[in-house]
Amino acid sequence: MAYSKTKLRLFVDTKAGKVPCAEADKNFIDFLIYLLSLPIAAAVRNLKEKNLHMAGGGSLGHLYESLEKLPNSFLQPNQDKSSLLNPRAPVYATGIPLTLSDYDFNARKSYKCLGCYDHVAEVPNLTCSKCKGKVNIAMSYVPPSPANFPVAVEGGFLKGLATYIVIDNLEFMPLSTKMFVSLLKKSGVKDLDAVDEIEVDLGVEEDLKLLKLSLESKTILISFYFGDRSGHGFLDVKMIPSIVTAIEVLYRLI
Template identity: 45%
Template sequence: MASSKVSLKLLIDTKGNKVLFAEAGKDFVDFLFNLLSLPVGTVIRLLTKKSMVGSLGNLYESVETLSETYLQPNQSKDAILKPKTPISASDLPLLLSADETMIGKKFYMCPSFHRNVADDPRAACPNCNCYMNTKIPYIALAKVASSDDEGGYVKGVVTNMVMDDLVVKPMSTISSIALLQKFSVKEVGALEERVVDLGMDEGLKLLKASLQSKTVLSSVFLGNMVAGTLWLHLGGNPVRKFWGGLWG
């Protein structure tokens, strides 16, 4: 079973209160890459409808409140609201694995065990027309232990650099120096190295921040808000108003 915590080493610009980049191992990069495989319905449910940006939360709620009467006989609301993730996802350090969408596939046959298989117990057997509601075990492909087979997406021998905006690239001394120049870091003493743990709470925050922000790591680990300045014209006079708050 994957660990419920993943360690991450951050390089922080204390003057700018910003994460320049993170030094990350295989577990964290696998977690980031696996976010791309999560179905939209799963993402909305994990983040809750009220915290979603835009109208997808409303769309999700529309399906929730829709009567089954209006659905096709071979469709269910769970197929939309609780879609299954890829089976391979069970091998990854998801940090979100407590969610029931990570459960493996289920297959069914008719009571007469004709040579037909369905993934929905309401399907009708083409041979006897009975419901195919007899559950049969799903056997995943057994993995042969190998030093070369680590599971996940990326190799564990490479240390990766994850930028504040989640750009991922193999880490090297040259690329680190180039980034310091890019960010115009002139005082090395202003840099702080900090090791943080990413658990389920941080994983959910990171998922949410990735949909809303270009400074994801700073938002999650430094509490930075996505902020800006809005000029309002009240009574003909411009009024400068602060706006922001990623988690508000």
């Protein structure tokens, strides 16, 4: 499956080694919201497959491997190890740049009761608690896709008109010039000339690294840009023409 890239504009104080904030469109914020719906096991599996170990030894990774190695004979008869290791994301959204869950919602099946039609299950051939009949009539899942709405609906979670500001710990909010300047001041930026604007393209690899950092750090943007202590960053970046000068007067007045 081909994944589209999204862009993120980082505001970097190189001298201080800080990334006070970043500017993002809906695609990046859609991705952050999607992370909230992602089951922990799915997140760990994707990081493990890319050999991205979490800081501090990666305890969740060891937990995942322990279950992976556990013989099926230790599980209850109604439990399936594959479903525990590969849980399905409960939230459906189209157009997310990186869909970490590989589960195809179009193939999702539910099963209704053969006798009373009142009960539904995701596992076939269970016994209905009401009529004691078998729950085995297959029904297809209908996702809340844009095609199912009478008005035009974009992919993802958010409308596409707004631009957002994202701070180092991944908090985000709609962008305003006053808020942007306030964030720079709170970060200790005294001279706007020291702030570089750097645009980065985010694909699958970068998104997975963001996921990793979100599980182990509160300074995600700093770690994402500057990388480890040896200076090996995560990003292939390019400088872009600065727009900071346009708000310099406001910065000095606030």
